[in-house]
Amino acid sequence: MIQKNILKGLFIFIGQLFFAQNNESQKIDSLTKIEVVNSICNSLINNYVFPDKAKVMTDFLKQQTQNNIFRSVTDPNQFANEIQKALRSVNEDNHLRIEYNPRLEKDIIKFLANKKGSNAILADQIKKDEKQNFYFKKLEIMPSNMGYIEFTNFAVPSPSARKTVHSAMQFISHTDGLIIDLRNNFGGNGEMLGEILSYFFPTKTYTGKTYNRIENKWTDSYIGNKKEITDGLKLGMPLYILTSRRTFSAAESFAYTLQSMKKAVIIGNTSKGGAHATRSFSMGNGFVAFIPYSREENVITKTDWEGVGVIPDIETEEQNCILTAQNHFLNQKLLTEKDEDEKRKINWQINFNKSKSSNVIINPTEATKFAGRFSEFEVTLSGNQLMFRDTNQKSNEPRKAIAITANLFQIGTDYQVEFITDSNNVCNAIKMYWDDGYEETINRTK
Secondary structure (H helix, E strand, C coil): CCCHHHHHHHHHHCCCCCCCCCCCCCCCCHHHHHHHHHHHHHHHHHHCCCHHHHHHHHHHHHHHHHCCCCCCCCCHHHHHHHHHHHHHHHCCCCCCEEEECHHHHHHHHHHHHCHHHHHHHHHHHHHHHHHCHHHEEEEEEECCCEEEEEECCECCCCHHHHHHHHHHHHHCCCCCEEEEECCCCCCECHHHHHHHHHHHCCCCEEEEEEEECCCCEEEEEEECCCHHHHCCCCCCCCEEEEECCCCCCHHHHHHHHHHHCCCCEEEECCCCCCCCEEEEEEEECCEEEEEEEEEEEECCCCCCCCCCCCCCCEECCHHHHHHHHHHHHHHHHHHHCCCHHHHHHHHHHHHHHHHHCCCCCCCHHHHHHHCEEECCEEEEEECCEEEEEECCCCCCCCEEEEECCCCEEEECCCEEEEEEECCCCCEEEEEEEECCCCEEEEECCC
């Protein structure tokens, strides 16, 4: 037996995420265009989340039609695009979409017709999700025991989807910190959103309320750890959510909820700004309208992220997101760490991360004072680049010394070297640091 809420969740996102648009070209006449416009207007008036904005949009669309703005448009795909453009010109809602997609329209009709039809569509969607591993793309344990998860969509809930989610959560459950990468997550199923969130809410928590325009009522929203979903697994490590300008819809809700509840630090760029849940409606003649019908009111902010996006706590460019999250985590960890050996390991990793995006430039004249021999280690200057070589290694090729500061350098992934100068600015020793916390000072020999 298929639960009602699962079917509802699928129906909300059907077509938006899982069905390719049918681009078959055929001409449409003026009568068909009028029928489609009237159908869209009626559906907006009856279902759009804000009734006043629905009236503004429909009045504008009718006026455009009366002014024969669409008269020369005969291609159905272009007509759908022009209608969408017109609606968004007076109400910029990124969830509001119009498509010419006869196949999808048939699926919507089939979905609504009877339980057998809806079951068939649900089963087909689950198979498609399985082939995508339910959109989980990467799991990793990073240095300093920091977990990393990337998933690009919220799949339709199913036993196999829940198993995959749970396996991912178990994999990172013993880490000291966690990064969830939503930079390429465009949304998906609202019920799965709640199920993944529940791993981070050990007790039932009131998160706000939701307005459903179709039912014309407000409903209180709660998130809690349900054992039948999480098998009792509760995650409470420091959490970092990565966002981009592409992050959208359910992915934004995930980040926004955790941010407002002070359960995560958001890092990256402000997200796209689509907060309203959407349903797909048949408009007749092969056309489909995706109409936002529901909105949230967060218990903390008293609003949502519609048109604004989720604003990161730490704004940084995409290529720096992971390193920024790692360093924030490591710096926080350093504040509470008591063990000196662990502190050295953390400091090494922080400096290693800095070396990956370092823009420190060392003056060649200054760098010449570092050149020389320090036991088996040889330091040379090649043009403007400081080079470092371990003469005892089989490979005698010198390696670039990447400046972290004016006197601290990263050598490959093996170790870091600090050049120690005296009061006369003469370098007579180096101090070497390894990622296991070991340190050694070596005097100049030549």
